[in-house]
Amino acid sequence: MNASRTRTVWQIAAVVLIVLLMVIFVVRKGNEPKRLTEHKLLMGTIVKITAFDPDEEILRGAIDKAFVAIAHLDSVATRSGPNSAVTRINSRSPSEEQVYIDLDVSTIISRSQAISRMTGGAFDVTVAPLVDLWTFDEGADLPSDVEIREALSRVGYEQIGLHPTSGALTLATDVHIDLNGIAKGRAVDRAYRMLRTAGVDAAVIDAGGDLRMLGLPPESESWRIGLKHPRQDGLLGVLSLRDGSVATSGDYQRFMVKDGVRYHHILDPSTGFPAVGIMSVTIVTKRCEDADALATAVFVMGARRGMRFVERTDGVEAVIVTGSEEIEEILISSGLEGRFERSE
Amino acid sequence: MARLETERGIMTPADRLLLLFMVAAALVMLVLPLGGKGRGGSVVVEGAGGFRETMSLMEDAELVVPGPKGETIVVVEAGWVRIDSSPCRYHICMGMGRICASGRSIVCVPNQVVVTVEGGGRATIDAVTR
Numbered sequence: 442m443n444a445s446r447t448r449t450v451w452q453i454a455a456v457v458l459i460v461l462l463m464v465i466f467v468v469r470k471g472n473e474p475k476r477l478t479e480h481k482l483l484m485g486t487i488v489k490i491t492a493f494d495p496d497e498e499i500l501r502g503a504i505d506k507a508f509v510a511i512a513h514l515d516s517v518a519t520r521s522g523p524n525s526a527v528t529r530i531n532s533r534s535p536s537e538e539q540v541y542i543d544l545d546v547s548t549i550i551s552r553s554q555a556i557s558r559m560t561g562g563a564f565d566v567t568v569a570p571l572v573d574l575w576t577f578d579e580g581a582d583l584p585s586d587v588e589i590r591e592a593l594s595r596v597g598y599e600q601i602g603l604h605p606t607s608g609a610l611t612l613a614t615d616v617h618i619d620l621n622g623i624a625k626g627r628a629v630d631r632a633y634r635m636l637r638t639a640g641v642d643a644a645v646i647d648a649g650g651d652l653r654m655l656g657l658p659p660e661s662e663s664w665r666i667g668l669k670h671p672r673q674d675g676l677l678g679v680l681s682l683r684d685g686s687v688a689t690s691g692d693y694q695r696f697m698v699k700d701g702v703r704y705h706h707i708l709d710p711s712t713g714f715p716a717v718g719i720m721s722v723t724i725v726t727k728r729c730e731d732a733d734a735l736a737t738a739v740f741v742m743g744a745r746r747g748m749r750f751v752e753r754t755d756g757v758e759a760v761i762v763t764g765s766e767e768i769e770e771i772l773i774s775s776g777l778e779g780r781f782e783r784s785e
Numbered sequence: 786m787a788r789l790e791t792e793r794g795i796m797t798p799a800d801r802l803l804l805l806f807m808v809a810a811a812l813v814m815l816v817l818p819l820g821g822k823g824r825g826g827s828v829v830v831e832g833a834g835g836f837r838e839t840m841s842l843m844e845d846a847e848l849v850v851p852g853p854k855g856e857t858i859v860v861v862e863a864g865w866v867r868i869d870s871s872p873c874r875y876h877i878c879m880g881m882g883r884i885c886a887s888g889r890s891i892v893c894v895p896n897q898v899v900v901t902v903e904g905g906g907r908a909t910i911d912a913v914t915r
Binding site: 454462489669 | 800803804807808810811831867874875877880881882883888890892894897899901910911912913914915
């Protein structure tokens with residue numbers, strides 16, 4: 442091979458290599474997952490969906506469908522509104538023995554009943570009369586003992602009957618329901634299914650701190666989920682999770698302080714008063730509706746009983762922060778050992 | 786001498802260096818991810834009625850956001866953003882503290898304000914349960 446021919450071969454090789462580099466760059470750039478985040482005011486909170494996929498059209502379509510699913514649940518499960526099945530139930534006439542309701546709502550009530558039985562009534566959707574008694578405006582009066590006794594007489598999940606196939610609901614007279622402790626989690630689950638069905642690679646749905654993760658974020662082996670510190674700005678710590686749902690109940694979300702005592706919105710259905718001894722409970726489980734309801738239930742159960750419940754229940758993990766004004770203890774269930782990192 | 790070697794059909798040292806560089810660059814592009822990670826670069830503030838403002842995290846600033854309850858004040862300081870004051874009842878948004886990582890948000894539901902850090906690659910925290 443003569444010198445000029447050899448040089449030509451090398452020049453062609455160099456050009457081919459440069460073209461190859463450009464092709465690699467374009468292909469990699471095209472396959473790089475795009476991140477899209479959208480917010481909407483739904484379920485009485487800001488719902489945020491962040492999703493990752495190389496196809497932006499898939500992302501936009503899937504997020505739109507997810508928000509439609511959440512909006513539907515918001516309209517039927519809220520305690521007010523023209524399309525609300527809960528309003529329909531709570532405003533029934535005394536002569537109505539049965540109420541036929543939206544399938545989504547009957548499914549939520551069915552799951553609520555199961556969780557009530559699992560937790561010995563620590564979670565109870567018939568807590569509505571108590572919720573109505575308590576307002577947490579600064580300086581507001583506490584409900585009287587008489588008022589609480591009267592409200593308690595109308596609380597009890599056993600007073601609801603749900604026909605397994607027709608969805609007909611039977612309630613004792615004066616029993617009202619409030620699905621705020623579970624509906625947000627259910628809405629997150631519906632959004633999750635929409636995103637998964639659309640083929641989205643990875644996503645996290647955040648409805649005011651009720652979270653569900655799909656797949657894994659790009660270039661990472663886990664989702665990093667911050668836990669709010671119950672008494673300070675910033676985070677208590679970070680959980681590294683591969684999938685599932687997370688929800689937290691905390692005494693800092695809605696509260697008032699009267700005579701040096703903090704009264705918060707997590708009510709014990711057996712006493713009618715805010716549950717005591719815990720600042721926050723974070724539940725990790727597969728479905729967000731379960732995480733949502735169990736965070737309330739474990740808070741009501743108290744730290745020791747709550748953690749015993751978590752340890753003996755398959756697929757449920759928890760971080761429980763005890764104390765009143767200062768953190769006394771952080772209890773971490775065995776399944777989260779090595780996955781919770783305390784912030785400095 | 787270099788010219789003489791070229792005429793004999795051998796690559797010059799510069800040719801070899803260029804080829805080596807291109808092969809190395811190809812390998813690096815195959816192995817390394819595209820884009821960076823870490824802190825966000827800008828803050829997007831959204832409010833009621835389509836209010837939307839973008840601020841740099843690199844410049845200290847204060848933004849007054851109108852809402853149904855009144856004015857929420859968003860402050861950028863030393864690369865962090867926080868809600869400094871809010872007309873909402875429970876001040877949960879102020880209690881969420883300051884943020885700087887891309888993808889993180891502070892929300893005020895009553896006054897319909899959402900503060901989101903954007904840019905700068907994936908967040909160090911993906912979401913916060915509260």
